[in-house]
């Protein structure tokens with residue numbers, strides 16, 4: 001029996017692609033090895049979003065090289081976005097790699113493994129979905145569903161349009177059937193994945209067409225699905241029907257991730273985000289009007305080329321005004337073959353760092369203030385398992401996507417995958433703490 005070892009970098013999309021890779025390998029008779037040393041097939045699913053992602057992966061590749069030298073029969077494979085962005089250059093830089101493939105080419109890995117090919121192979125076409133592949137889920141009760149691939153945006157900083165291609169939506173009937181299968185298999189929470197989820201459906205034609213809001217309603221109607229999440233939407237496509245869905249659909253969680261990127265209209269224009277500060281804040285107002293308690297999270301980039309102190313202060317002002325429940329903050333990193341990498345006005349590392357520190361301070365302070373609204377409330381928590389820091393306590397997540405560490409009566413502790421009612425007793429910027437009241441009824 002052959003054994004594989006897979007390391008995943010990057011976003012949830014990549015984690016989900018890895019579930020498909022694992023499912024496919026297991027259907028070919030491979031089993032998972034505990035470490036690279038024990039593996040006949042060493043695989044990496046890579047990311048290229050920022051330079052740090054590249055560097056992390058290249059450091060791991062060194063070990064694969066050593067193991068391959070020890071035993072040349074071993075196969076080394078590199079999939080995902082970094083691979084796609086390098087194409088054949090993967091083999092020039094790392095001659096010990098046997099197979100390289102882009103995110104859309106997972107099935108080609110099986111083709112390679114079952115052929116008698118002795119030469120290195122690269123597969124970098126954009127082709128359909130891996131949706132029909134079997135998958136090996138990381139968590140029994142949580143599932144990802146890829147609703148579209150690719151992205152038609154042209155954000156000046158982003159490598160993704162070149163690594164994942166043009167946007168293609170999967171037909172809604174196929175998606176609903178997949179969610180039904182997941183529900184029958186014990187999944188209670190689904191996360192709909194796409195590079196730009198809320199532009200879903202625009203490319204579909206004919207009878208089987210659905211908008212993103214319609215798709216949400218159809219997924220909500222699937223028996224057994226208690227929670228629906230999605231990531232990531234684009235503010236330009238955040239329509240009222242989707243916002244209303246958060247108020248109207250029982251399973252759709254009270255959490256919206258709305259990537260800001262910058263609070264300066266001038267920088268947003270240079271980023272080609274196609275909204276300005278005013279339109280972004282209008283979306284926030286619309287969300288707050290329909291779903292007052294909705295958690296809002298975001299992505300922000302500091303140090304985009306040409307960003308002045310005044311532009312950065314505009315970003316800080318939006319952070320103060322919105323009061324995000326949390327935010328992912330990134331230092332701008334020039335990526336190969338993107339427009340922003342060539343722009344004049346690249347900022348020094350020192351300026352980027354200084355702005356990042358101020359941004360993180362504002363984000364955390366506001367998140368901590370916002371989190372206090374949960375103290376004293378009893379909240380529904382989907383239990384994930386024991387708390388990592390304190391094994392006597394449990395860990396789970398609220399519908400607002402806050403992590404909760406909580407105590408439960410010995411003997412009456414809810415199991416992973418169950419919904420518990422937890423009274424929140426304290427809150428920090430990132431986590432809540434509480435005590436379990438009882439098991440919540442399924443929706």
Ligand code: 5AD
Nearest residue numbers: 157158259299300301330331332333
């Ligand atoms: N530099 C820094 N951050 C980036 N992101 C995307 N590309 C870059 C880049 N070149 C951030 C954006 C995006 C998130 C996934 O990563 O904020 O929303």
Ligand code: SF4
Nearest residue numbers: 010011047048049081
């Ligand atoms: Fe995900 Fe983007 Fe990284 Fe690809 S480059 S793995 S799409 S974050």
